Amino acid sequence: MRDHLDAFATNGLPSDSIAAVTFADPSLLAGHRAHLGLEFPILADPDRTLYSRFGLSRASLLRVYNPGTIRLYASLLRKGRQLRRPTEDTRQLGGDFLIDANGRLASGFWPTSPDDRPTVHQLLAAVRDLRFSDGPPNR
Numbered sequence: 001m002r003d004h005l006d007a008f009a010t011n012g013l014p015s016d017s018i019a020a021v022t023f024a025d026p027s028l029l030a031g032h033r034a035h036l037g038l039e040f041p042i043l044a045d046p047d048r049t050l051y052s053r054f055g056l057s058r059a060s061l062l063r064v065y066n067p068g069t070i071r072l073y074a075s076l077l078r079k080g081r082q083l084r085r086p087t088e089d090t091r092q093l094g095g096d097f098l099i100d101a102n103g104r105l106a107s108g109f110w111p112t113s114p115d116d117r118p119t120v121h122q123l124l125a126a127v128r129d130l131r132f133s134d135g136p137p138n139r
Helices: 002-010 026-036 049-053 067-078 120-131
Strands: 020-022 042-044 096-099 105-109
Touching (some): 002 120
Parallel strands (some): 020 042
């Protein structure tokens, strides 16, 4: 995502309109942001209140360690990435959401497993749709 921030800005969503939410300990956020090289803020939701409100559930172990996830890890290892033992809840699913100017949910992506995430192109299309839509939020 960080490699595509200019594309989001070109499509009407400047980087100061983007935020990440995590359930990690708030004291770790600065380190996460630096490690990932993110230009946008990371917000803490350690009690997962926002996760719950957005309907983001925990996946079963079979969903988490499915063939797609194993392929992703194998690909990272082939590229020389060292995998670390998880310190967070690997079963908690994340999501990707667009909130409109009125603070309403305009678009969302609810994954069924960790490898089920929208592509940057899908997110950009959702941003473009939000910019040119007057209709109700879609899910």
